[in-house]
Amino acid sequence: MISPAARDALQGWLETQKALKGAADNTLEAYGRDVAGFLAFMTGHKGEMQGIAPLTRIGVTDMRAWMAFTRGENVGPRSLARKLSAVKSFYRWLAEREGFDATAVLSARAPKFQRKLPRPLAPEAAQDLIDTLELQSATPWVAARDQAVVTLLYGCGLRISEALGLTGGDLPMGEALRITGKGGKERIVPVIAPARDAVAHYARLCPFDLRPGTPLFRGMRGGPLNPRAVQKVTEAARTQLGLPATATPHAMRHSFATHLLNAGGDLRAIQELLGHASLSTTQAYTAVDTSRLMEVYRKAHPKG
Incomplete structure (x- = not known):
């Protein structure tokens, strides 16, 4: 009570x-x-x-x-x-x-816990997952929709809620998107050509009127697409590919950040792209990168 x-x-x-x-x-x-x-x-x-x-x-x-x-x-x-x-x-x-x-x-102290590091996919696995999504539905517009959503997660580092929050007013998709993230904070995110193409392909096939102010991504009956639908189709695709359970839609966002970092991306710039309020959140990716480097080091280093 x-x-x-x-x-x-x-x-x-x-x-x-x-x-x-x-x-x-x-x-x-x-x-x-x-x-x-x-x-x-x-x-x-x-x-x-x-x-x-x-x-x-x-x-x-x-x-x-x-x-x-x-x-x-x-x-x-x-x-x-x-x-x-x-x-x-x-x-x-x-x-x-x-x-x-x-x-x-x-002054109460929180218990210490091991921070879980993001589990990104290898670049090849991320691309295979996106390609395989198209095969999960016999309905062409649904297959194109699923592929477009996950391509945005990986190509732009969006949260799934941010991708599903896009509207018909974001069409045709240009080279950048204005995203409203957590806490109502806005950021500008570049949109790579494959993501623009995937969204355009979906929009051409979608049977519903994608006018401004209405959801861009639709469910089977025309309502807003449920995040669970994206999670389920990703589960089916990763099972088909033999990928681990950590290959989730959110892992595609982690993969975006990690692959940028591995390619020499600036941590502060990646923070801006992801919409992290604190740099410490983004710094988790440096731990991922360090883990990868140490694995390479252990495999390559002579054992004497």
Whole structure:
């Protein structure tokens, strides 16, 4: 149970996240679940409804109890770190609004976890996957659609949500796209010729009116294309090719970044192309590149 005052505070914080930071709906839902779970735990832990005043008195031992309980629910270190980040963000906002010291909450340490490195495909495998997508549907416009979407992910480094957010107003596709990414941030992304050609081919075959303001990529009945449809057809293609389960639509974006880096691309420029808010996110690709170089080194180095 969550007290009405705490629920109102949570809603106010979520609205602030959306208004000031442009947080996506899915992100807001995750934030809401994480903080609501924290508030519900505190109600049980303290044995009473946690209104605003009790929430201002949460101490270090309370935070340790919540984190221990959460770990006991088979929540991994990465997920616990995400939940803690949401709780801290909520408390920063609440402390500023209510004028109390939130040090006990804000000083809680997230568990360490091994950052998962992106799993890019080899350039040949990425191209094979794109080619094989065209063979997964007997309906020509659907085959062209699937190939066009994944070509944009690999050729432009788009997130799947960004590719599916394109509209008929983006046709005919030129040499650059204006993309609105996470947090409502805009960036300009160059569009390589194969991606332009793939989209143009799809647009010629698509049976629906791709007028400005309507989704560019359509489902079978003409509605917006569901991301799951792209994931499923990619699964079928990678199975046909014998590629690992890590060969996902999102891996094509990772492959775009890694292949640019391997070709001598500037890390800061790649950050801009990907729309990463922080360079540290993009720096994960340098670890991928280092891993590849070390593998080559180990194979080539004389063993004495």
